[in-house]
Amino acid sequence: xxLRSSHKPAREWLLLVVALVVVxxxxxxxxxxxxxxxxxxEFLAKWTPxxxxxxxxxxxQVACYLCFVWATLVLIVRSxxxxxxxxxxHLELLPTDEGARILPEDARPLARKVDQVSSRGGPxxxxxxxxxxxxxxxxxxxxxxxxxxxxNQADIEYGRLTASMGGLVSYLAWAIPAIxxxxxxxxxxxxxxxxxxxxxxxxxxxxxxxxxxxxxxDCTLVALVLSIVLMYLLHSVQRSEETLVIDCxxxxxxxxxxxxxxxxxxxxEKN
Numbered sequence: 001x002x003l004r005s006s007h008k009p010a011r012e013w014l015l016l017v018v019a020l021v022v023v024x025x026x027x028x029x030x031x032x033x034x035x036x037x038x039x040x041x042e043f044l045a046k047w048t049p050x051x052x053x054x055x056x057x058x059x060x061q062v063a064c065y066l067c068f069v070w071a072t073l074v075l076i077v078r079s080x081x082x083x084x085x086x087x088x089x090h091l092e093l094l095p096t097d098e099g100a101r102i103l104p105e106d107a108r109p110l111a112r113k114v115d116q117v118s119s120r121g122g123p124x125x126x127x128x129x130x131x132x133x134x135x136x137x138x139x140x141x142x143x144x145x146x147x148x149x150x151x152n153q154a155d156i157e158y159g160r161l162t163a164s165m166g167g168l169v170s171y172l173a174w175a176i177p178a179i180x181x182x183x184x185x186x187x188x189x190x191x192x193x194x195x196x197x198x199x200x201x202x203x204x205x206x207x208x209x210x211x212x213x214x215x216x217x218d219c220t221l222v223a224l225v226l227s228i229v230l231m232y233l234l235h236s237v238q239r240s241e242e243t244l245v246i247d248c249x250x251x252x253x254x255x256x257x258x259x260x261x262x263x264x265x266x267x268x269e270k271n
Contacts, residue, residue, distance in 0.1 A: 060183030060219040064176050068226045071172040075237045078165075082240045088124035089247070091117050094255040102259045107138035126248045129153045133256055143260040150252045154245055161241045165234070173230050180223020187216025 055061075093114050095102070102110065111134040118127035129150050136149040 061222045067172045088126040104141040107134045143262045183219025184216040
């Protein structure tokens with residue numbers, strides 16, 4: 001069963017294309033108007049295999065690649081887990097017929113059915129929320145109590161997802177630019193360390209100092225680019241996990257809470 005959204009999607013990728021077109025329409029003419037006259041061949045001639053190797057294959061860069069790939073693999077696993085959890089929406093966990101009601105005596109049989117259906121591919125966050133809600137309904141026979149249980153369990157699941165994301169992946173996202181800055185410090189230290197060297201001519205000094213500065217800025221560049229990509233992936237997975245919990249609450253609202261029969265409410269109306 002697919003959940004009906006209460007709002008239109010933002011179409012973020014379409015807006016990205018529009019942003020690229022707008023920025024390109026402004027920047028490209030400015031480049032052509034204020035360009036230095038450097039040809040494409042002259043630009044490409046600067047990027048020799050040796051220069052590319054120094055840019056991408058330094059020790060700090062390799063350490064950044066390791067952290068990036070590690071974090072990306074963790075995020076892929078979490079994204080696949082979200083997809084697996086969403087399969088629960090297509091299971092027949094609760095009656096979906098229009099006008100169907102859930103009575104207090106139906107709560108325990110339905111809970112057993114939920115356990116049986118979800119055991120084949122579970123565990124599922126949705127099935128756990130439904131099971132706890134039905135268990136509370138079987139005892140209290142009050143819909144407000146069930147709503148509170150579902151809401152509390154949603155908060156617990158959201159907190160668990162947030163806490164687990166704030167562990168290894170967040171640390172690696174922080175570690176990548178930190179490693180890049182280590183390379184920056186190493187390059188700057190090597191460049192400044194040449195100042196105390198007496199037996200070196202000016203040409204050699206400038207060449208070695210420039211190489212050390214390239215190390216410093218290359219490490220920072222690679223680390224920051226990887227960090228930008230990783231943070232986008234991290235926030236995308238976080239959003240999908242948050243949306244999963246919200247959709248589970250919406251499912252429980254539509255197919256559990258609104259179908260519960262509350263004997264106390266009917267008794268109050270008769271009095």
